Amino acid sequence: MFLNRPTMREQNENLIIEYIANHKPSSRMEISDKIGLNKASVSEIVKNLLNRHFIEEIGSGESTVQGGRRPIMLQLNKKAGFVLSIDLGYNYIDILGCYLNGESWERKLYPFRDISRSSIVSDLKLIITDFMKHAPETVYGLTGITVAIHGMVFENAIYFTPYYDLQDLPIAEALSEHFDVPVFLENEANLLALADHACTDTLHNIISVSVHSGVGAGIILDDQLYRGEKGLSGEIGHMVVVPNGLSCPCGNHGCLEQYCSEKVLLDHYRHRTGNAEAIIPDICHAYHNGEQPAVQLIHEMIQYMAIAMNNIAMLYNPETIFINSEVSRLIPSFADKIQQQLSSFIADKVKVRQSILGEKAILFGGAALATMNFLNISRMRLEP
CATH class of the missing domain: 3.30.420.40 (ATPase, nucleotide binding domain)
Incomplete structure (x- = not known):
């Protein structure tokens, strides 16, 4: 099937916008060289994008080694x-x-x-x-x-x-x-x-684990978000880590998030200490002070998370697993402690890191x- 001209033009326009959005600033010559469109086509599309205010010119760049006029640089118009x-x-x-x-x-x-x-x-x-x-x-x-x-x-x-x-x-x-x-x-x-992936040019296969009220994983494979057959991939919170364990709203027993979600961590800490008003920073502060209830609960959380990270590493073999939670932000060694428990020859090659953008990710x-x-x-x- 041959694409009609409007469709080809739209595709080329999208390529140019994407290149400019990811390589700021960019010149017309650079865009032409990198995406393989001739200079006339690039100039025409750039003119159209400028007229529609999707991109903007921001002044002159450096001359090439051959000399000549300095190129006019382009960037995405944030406004x-x-x-x-x-x-x-x-x-x-x-x-x-x-x-x-x-x-x-x-x-x-x-x-x-x-x-x-x-x-x-x-x-x-x-x-x-x-x-x-x-x-x-x-x-x-x-x-x-x-x-x-x-x-x-x-x-x-x-x-x-x-x-x-x-x-x-x-x-x-x-x-x-x-x-x-x-x-x-x-x-x-x-x-x-998507956020962790958008902050790096060098990682193409990552898993981002979210630990909040539950536990879930976002999966990027070959630079694409993997959602699974019904969009339900990455539900690692419902991975069974304790056979015949605690019941879960999903209908299973022994699910990961019944042992290491922040909600469960907070519920257990309040119960053990009698402090019904405690919040996550209180637990982390108590952990740093060596208070036993907090130390034991965080230690257990790390153990269960390590089991999950090992399973993820075996299934997907990512370059990096990012962790995002209030606990991991307030306990900087949290990701490293999980890393230390990944001992298999496959899992220990995977880097476990705190999520790049923190609480705003x-x-x-x-x-x-x-x-x-x-x-x-x-x-x-x-x-x-």
Whole structure:
């Protein structure tokens, strides 16, 4: 089958936008050489993108070794539009606004929220509307919204949420109709993987593990997000680590997240210490002070996480496994302690690291997803 000319032009335009988004700044000559389009085609497409304000000229670059005129450099126009990214936790709502280059302009956290099926859509509408009051002026305004779901998501629908009742709730449709922009629902670990991947040029196969109310993994294979047959890949929180162990909302027994999610860690710490108001920083502070309940619980968490990381390494053989959790951020040795327990000749070649963007990683992953959709590209470098 032969592509018609408009389709070929669209593909070439997408190639150029993607190159500029990932290689800033860029010249017309460089783009022509790197993506294999002739100079006339590149110049024509660049002119069109400039007229539509997707890219901008930023001055002259260095001359080539042959001399001649200095090239005019190009970069993505960050103020062509902006996106919103929302992390919908089991007891909080976190929202971030980003320009199209990934640079953030505002973030607001709503902690200790009651995430109720009956009110969450109206709550999100109010939060977004209020947040938009501070939005910057851009050419195309709001271009997309991503909502991170702590559960299983397939084809923009919520399939299963163990710690809040949002299954089959049409959040995307309701928000898209209200704000007249595309809205994407995505598993929070998948967004974490997109964020970690967008911060490096050298890693092509990574696993990003999210430890929050549950435990999940985002999988990048050959630079592509792997979702599985029904979009349910990476649900390592429901990997059985204790045969006939604790019951899990998924219907199984002995699942990983029943032993090392932050929610479970907090519940156990409160029970053992009698401190019903304790939060994760309290546990980590107690751990650093050598207090036995915290030390024992963190040690157990590391042991179970090491089992999971070993299994992941055997299944996918990634270059790096990233860990993202409040615990791993507050205990800098957390990832190293997991690494030390990976002793097989396969697993010990895999590097275990703290997630690059820390507590904002999921939000930046959501921003990247919405931006890539708007620009119709498959990868972009983040500038958080």
